[in-house]
Amino acid sequence: MSESRCTASVGRPRAFDPEIALEKALDVFWRKGYDGASLADLTEAMGINKPSLYSTFGNKDQLFLKAIEVYEKRPCAFFGPALDEPTAHQVVKKMLYGAATNFADKSHPQGCVIIQGALSCSETASAVKEALIARRQEGEQKVRDRLLRAQAEGDIPATTNVVTLARYLGTVIQGMAIQANNGATSEELTEVAELALSAMPSINQ
Amino acid sequence: MSESRCTASVGRPRAFDPEIALEKALDVFWRKGYDGASLADLTEAMGINKPSLYSTFGNKDQLFLKAIEVYEKRPCAFFGPALDEPTAHQVVKKMLYGAATNFADKSHPQGCVIIQGALSCSETASAVKEALIARRQEGEQKVRDRLLRAQAEGDIPATTNVVTLARYLGTVIQGMAIQANNGATSEELTEVAELALSAMPSINQ
């Protein structure tokens, strides 16, 4: 009943590290998506059995959502940090190049789990699908707000339509996730990022 | 054993139109993806039962692939026709605006089944996934070839990197499919298309 405290200290100790297990679950969801990842896939990768999974993470939905949080906060995440760059140009450049480098990185599944984790899916997955759509829209909203701030700071011309600019940026990044799934390399995606940047003359330096 | 001839003329006549059934199957695969679409979903939408489905279309994999062919050849498909435009500018413009209009069209599921039908999926779906990746790459190849032809015709400067240009175009279109899934309207996607076009000065008129 009590919310999982840091150390239980009483009762049989847990034989696995929940954070590591969550990273393993993320890897499975990333590769197979919500629908494609079975509990057997998950428990095998996590090295635990189903009752442990359910007592620790709730159910498949909640496990997925917790894995997504790990995804957003992992060391090589680029989206959040990019927003902290000082100028609009640096924000957009870091975001595009970060996606190019990261989506095609061979040390983990290709693309982005938030984009491809539950795109077309069963009705069972519709709650997760909606959660991912919300995350994508929130991401675009953050970019939009950041560009509006830049516009207020005189970093972007007042005549620029930043709403469309943010949507264009989101579109290119989401497309790059598909390209990574197609097998595009980081170099190829970086070329796309460069070209995409050139469509944004209003943020150039 | 004999390949399905136009009219059987002997035996019990088929009680449904295979082409219409295929369109219904396409609608289900489009909305739910390969993994998310169950045979129960499919047979219900198609108005037939499983033995009819299997005798007519083979199995789930083959049904999906046949539905994809219907998708590519349906009246409102924009990709193939765009390639036939006379100039590179018109090709790219028609393709971007076609995607913007079509992906968000409310008369059918949002986005593109070839992009989102089997992106992250189970191992069962891996054959279909590979087939879709191949289709996307073939599409990009066709664009590349078309742009190369335009370059040979003097329609695009010889200095332009058409390989990257084609990849960029593919990226934007694939991103627009995700945007359509996010709920973006045709108008919003058209604004993105306009902005994306501006990144291609080498094809302007």
Add this chain to the structure above:
DNA sequence: CTAGTTTTGTACCGACCGGTAAGAATATAA
């Protein structure tokens, strides 16, 4: 009408789905 051919509906197959009940195992607290 009969024989032959094809499709139909029903009922079923083994395997797997997400999820859980129950008791053995392992720790701390007294």
Add this chain to the structure above:
DNA sequence: TTATATTCTTACCGGTCGGTACAAAACTAG
């Protein structure tokens, strides 16, 4: 040691998965 708390393993639940066997139904050819 004993009581208590927590996690472990095993075995199982009803439901659904993709796929099929079989016989009744509906047609044509003769």
